Amino acid sequence: MKTPKYRIPASFDLPTRQWPSRTLITSPDWCSVDLRDGNQALPNPMDPDQKMEYFELLCNIGFKQIEVGFPSASQDDFDFFRHLIENDHIPDDVFIMGLTQCRPHLIERTFEAFKGVRKGIIHAYIASSDLHMKQVFGMDRAGTLKAAVDATRQISELADTMPDSDIRYEFSPEEFTDTDQSFCLELCQAVFDAWGKATPEKPMILNLPATVERRPPNHYADMIEWFCANFPHRDCVKISLHSHNDQGMAVAATELSLMAGADRVEGTLFGHGERTGNVDLVTVANNLFSRGIDTGLDFSNLGRVAETVERLTGMPIYYRQPYAGEYAFTAFSGSHQDAINKGMHRLDKAGELFGMQWKVPYLHVDPADLGRSFERMIRINSQSGKGGIAWVLEQEYGIEVPKAMQPELREEVQAYSDSVGREISSEEVRAIFQEKFISPAGPFALIGYWPRPDDNDPTFIHGEVKMNINGEEKTARADGNGPISAFVNAVSGLVGIDFSVDNYHEQAVGKGADAQALAYVPLKRAGNGVIFGVGSDSNIDQAAVRAIVAGLNRIAGKK
Numbered sequence: 001m002k003t004p005k006y007r008i009p010a011s012f013d014l015p016t017r018q019w020p021s022r023t024l025i026t027s028p029d030w031c032s033v034d035l036r037d038g039n040q041a042l043p044n045p046m047d048p049d050q051k052m053e054y055f056e057l058l059c060n061i062g063f064k065q066i067e068v069g070f071p072s073a074s075q076d077d078f079d080f081f082r083h084l085i086e087n088d089h090i091p092d093d094v095f096i097m098g099l100t101q102c103r104p105h106l107i108e109r110t111f112e113a114f115k116g117v118r119k120g121i122i123h124a125y126i127a128s129s130d131l132h133m134k135q136v137f138g139m140d141r142a143g144t145l146k147a148a149v150d151a152t153r154q155i156s157e158l159a160d161t162m163p164d165s166d167i168r169y170e171f172s173p174e175e176f177t178d179t180d181q182s183f184c185l186e187l188c189q190a191v192f193d194a195w196g197k198a199t200p201e202k203p204m205i206l207n208l209p210a211t212v213e214r215r216p217p218n219h220y221a222d223m224i225e226w227f228c229a230n231f232p233h234r235d236c237v238k239i240s241l242h243s244h245n246d247q248g249m250a251v252a253a254t255e256l257s258l259m260a261g262a263d264r265v266e267g268t269l270f271g272h273g274e275r276t277g278n279v280d281l282v283t284v285a286n287n288l289f290s291r292g293i294d295t296g297l298d299f300s301n302l303g304r305v306a307e308t309v310e311r312l313t314g315m316p317i318y319y320r321q322p323y324a325g326e327y328a329f330t331a332f333s334g335s336h337q338d339a340i341n342k343g344m345h346r347l348d349k350a351g352e353l354f355g356m357q358w359k360v361p362y363l364h365v366d367p368a369d370l371g372r373s374f375e376r377m378i379r380i381n382s383q384s385g386k387g388g389i390a391w392v393l394e395q396e397y398g399i400e401v402p403k404a405m406q407p408e409l410r411e412e413v414q415a416y417s418d419s420v421g422r423e424i425s426s427e428e429v430r431a432i433f434q435e436k437f438i439s440p441a442g443p444f445a446l447i448g449y450w451p452r453p454d455d456n457d458p459t460f461i462h463g464e465v466k467m468n469i470n471g472e473e474k475t476a477r478a479d480g481n482g483p484i485s486a487f488v489n490a491v492s493g494l495v496g497i498d499f500s501v502d503n504y505h506e507q508a509v510g511k512g513a514d515a516q517a518l519a520y521v522p523l524k525r526a527g528n529g530v531i532f533g534v535g536s537d538s539n540i541d542q543a544a545v546r547a548i549v550a551g552l553n554r555i556a557g558k559k
Helices: 034-040 048-061 075-086 104-114 130-137 141-160 181-195 217-230 250-259 281-290 302-313 334-345 347-354 386-397 403-420 426-438 483-495 540-558
Strands: 029-032 065-069 095-101 119-127 166-174 204-210 237-243 264-267 444-453 461-469 472-480 499-501 505-509 516-525 529-537
Touching: 029 237, 029 281, 034 048, 034 065, 048 065, 048 075, 048 302, 065 075, 065 119, 075 095, 075 104, 095 104, 095 166, 104 119, 104 141, 119 130, 119 141, 119 204, 130 141, 141 166, 141 181, 166 181, 181 204, 181 217, 204 217, 204 264, 217 237, 217 250, 237 250, 250 264, 250 281, 264 281, 334 347, 334 386, 386 403, 386 426, 403 426, 403 516, 403 529, 426 529, 426 540, 444 483, 444 540, 461 483, 472 483, 483 499, 483 540, 499 540, 505 540, 516 540, 529 540
Parallel strands: 029 065, 029 264, 065 095, 095 119, 119 166, 166 204, 204 237, 237 264
Antiparallel strands: 444 461, 461 472, 499 516, 505 516, 516 529
16 A cells, blocks of 8 residues: 655654663653543543542552643633642642643633642643644744743743742643754743743753654654753753654653653553553553663552553553553463463572573563462463463462373363363363362272281281272272382272373372372373373372372273
C-alpha cells in the first residue's frame, strides 16, 4: 500500500548527538496527568468521589506532582481544586497542577481555583506549530510569542499576590515535535524571561510535548538534546516530556529523550488519554526499576493499583500489558515453562554466575516485587511442557513430581486439555494427578499390608498382603530384605504382572502431625519401559506400597 499523502519525516540534523551512548542511572521527576489528560478522554469521566479516590491512589504510589484538572474550562474541575485545598487533602510534599490556555480570563479563573494552596504549578500552554497557528488559530509566530509572553507576565504577577503559596510555572509549546526548533527556542527563552522567577532551587518547567506522535523516537531525543544544549538557562529549568502514543512508541520516545537530557516525565497510569493515550508511567517507571534505579514510586501492589484504575475509569487493562496485565509474567509454551522452572530452582546461583540476585529465563523482573503471585506465572494448556506442569503442582500444592515422572504427567494433562479445548486450572491439574496417578481405576485394591521384622534379623521383613482383585479378596505372604521388597515379592504372585521396583522418590507434604508422605514409585516392566504410580499415607512404607498398587492399575489400564 503506497499513497502520496504521507512522507518520511525529515531527520533532525544533530551531528554532535551524545544520547545514544548514555545510560540512564537516575530517575526523572514524575508528574501524573491522569486526573486531567486521562480523565478528559474517558467515555464516562470520573465523578468527584472517584477523582478523590484516584488522587489518594496517586499520592500513595508516591507522585509528588499531580495535574488535577483544567479549572478554567470545567466547573467540576474548579470545584475539585477547591475541595482538595479547603479540606486539606493535599500532602505537604505534593504539588497540584492546573492547566490553562494563555488567555487572561482563563488565567484569572485558574488562580481563583488555586487560592490557599500550599504548593501549586500553573501549567500554561500555547500551540507553537505552524499547523496549529495557520490552520487552527489563524496566527503568526509574532502573535503567538506575544500571547505567551503576556500570559506569563500575568501569571507571574498573580503569583506575587500569593506570598504564602509556593507557586511554580510550567510552560508547554504544544506540538513541540512539529514546531520549528529555532522558533520554539526563541519562544521558550521569551517566556522564561517573562516569568522572571526561575532559580536552580525553584526551576521553571519547560514541557516539550510530542502532542501527536508523528516522528520516530530518535527524532524526539535529538530535538530534546538540541534544546537542552542551546537553552541559555539550563540550570534554572526542568525539561519535561509529555509523549503520546499514536504510533505505539511513547515509552521508547520517553526513555530515549531522558537519555538526551530531559529531567521530568508527564504521563498516566496504564497510558490512558486522548486517542491512543499518553505514555504509560507504570511501564516507564518499572523499566527503570528493573535496571536497578530507585524511581520513588511504589508499585509493590500493582494488582491493587490496576484493579482500582479499572474500577474508577471503566477502562480494562489489556491482559498482555507490561507488568500489570494478567499474562505479563505468564508462560504457556512448554520450553519457556521448563526454563522458568529450572531458573527458579537455581536462583541461588544467579549472584555467583551473573553478579545479580535476579536472573531467570523469560522473567526480566521478579513478579513478587510487584505483588504478583507465582501460582499464575505458568498457565497450562495443550502446549504446556512437563516442567511447567510440575511447577504448578509444586507452587500451589507442594507436590514435587520427580523429573523422570514428568513426561507421563504431561501426557495425561495434555490429553485432558485437548479434550476440553482450553486452558486448564491448577485445580484441574491437581485432580488429574489424583485420578491418574494416586487413584487410577483398575482391577487392584489394597485392603492392607502388614510388614513384620524377623525376630533374629530386624532388617529381614515378613510381609502379609490382602488385596481385592477383580472383586475377589486374596491374601499372599512373602519375605524380603525390606518392607517394599517383601511387598513386591508377595504381590507378584497375585497380580499376574511381571514387574520390579526401581529407585523411588519420597517427600513429605505438610508439616507436623498432619504431614503426609508421598511416594513416587517407578515400576519396571520387561521390554515395556517404566510406569509410575503415586501413593499417599502418613507412613512412608504404606505410601510406597499404595504407589505400587496405583502403578499396577495404570499398567492394567494401558493393557
